[in-house]
Amino acid sequence: MQQNASKNVLVVSAHPEPRSLNAALTDFAVDHLRAAGRQVRVSDLYAMKWKAGVDADDFPDHPADERLDVLAGQERATLAGRLTADVAAEQEKLLWSDALVLQFPMWWFSVPAILKGWIDRVFTNGFAYGPSVPPPYSEGALGGRRALLSTTVGARETAFSDRGIHGDLESVLHPLQHGLLWFAGIQPLEPFAVYGTVDLPEERFAAAKEAYARRLDALFTAAPVPYRSLTGGDYDHAMRLLPGREAPGTRGLDLHRR
């Protein structure tokens, strides 16, 4: 029973320097989760020399002289169990996991290229979405899982606040929170960010670890972002939010939160 009650967490980390803040936060998360009785596996993408680019080499059965249709090629290889070993291993880790933690430096308002390449190559048609799995935005393909984005940001927090010039953090991360995770059926929590990391003195690093610990402790209990389900009756057949579903005055990306 004790074992069944335990939860599995996959931590994906994306920084080239093993002595970086991101590496330290990854180590901290792994230790903290294990101390709390979680099973933890880590994908350290730089250490793994993760291949970032989707190309024909991803599809061993693809005839070299045939035009590569990426979506169709992914689906065929996924359903036939003929993905490359590196991609198959990451999919197995995702299926094993109850929660996913992505630890990364925010580069150009998104993930580093190597992590985008993990997303592009692992979240295949046929695995994370597509006609052969349940519908998107519905706890379908990878439902029953949660995710926490944990990012380090050079800028100060005010610049990512509601009126901050970079855009509010939730909107900036929408392509990942809603577009990647929730699309695949994974429930994202509010992201965790450490700001002002260009120069992070020891006391702010200690405070960041403490705040991160509280977020990790709540990985399976905190309320996820209340995104709407595609199949819950809020959207029409053209995938538009039906009139009158939102609170008056709601605009833009906030429309898609209940």
Next chain:
Amino acid sequence: MQQNASKNVLVVSAHPEPRSLNAALTDFAVDHLRAAGRQVRVSDLYAMKWKAGVDADDFPDHPADERLDVLAGQERATLAGRLTADVAAEQEKLLWSDALVLQFPMWWFSVPAILKGWIDRVFTNGFAYGPSVPPPYSEGALGGRRALLSTTVGARETAFSDRGIHGDLESVLHPLQHGLLWFAGIQPLEPFAVYGTVDLPEERFAAAKEAYARRLDALFTAAPVPYRSLTGGDYDHAMRLLPGREAPGTRGLDLHRR
């Protein structure tokens, strides 16, 4: 005079298949721009085998046993003229250009990893932003240039409309339009998207090319997205929009458009 009046366009393309829709749209754009008298250079990232991941190899002067601080390393190498040859060549093309066209398939609501890697490695601290260049969001570092994102999207257009479940296209592309381009001082135009590309019959392909041609013809005349300038008096010292600057009822990312 004729020669001075001519404009330079850098087209960056990111698809692994030379017979893909994206490759066809790239070829079309290049031919169309040249026929209109533009000087055009192309960075075909897959053909160039572009290295996607930022790592210590990007900084030839970095001592192997020293901790790599990516931001500081980029700035030092940029200011010293000691970036790798591949990155320096792309920066030279950007400086040569009057406009930038990014042609890519939308993968996971963003650019493919190889294009993210072009962004991460080419838009260095010291070149596209940072203390040694003019302030961001101000036609500073790369000011005087325009950009057009041209993307192919598997989903239908309604799903990216104002009430579409994926989020409206402008919000989904905010990290690129505002976060990358405008941050570096480049004025983005409204993005160009071809939707429903999973199956694109010949007549829709022809219509897409015609629509693309009109956008390319207006590359130097269309009004750019009216993003606010950081230095124009709309933001406080903490980079938050000052109260009362927006039209009543404006919310979220729209706050940052004039």
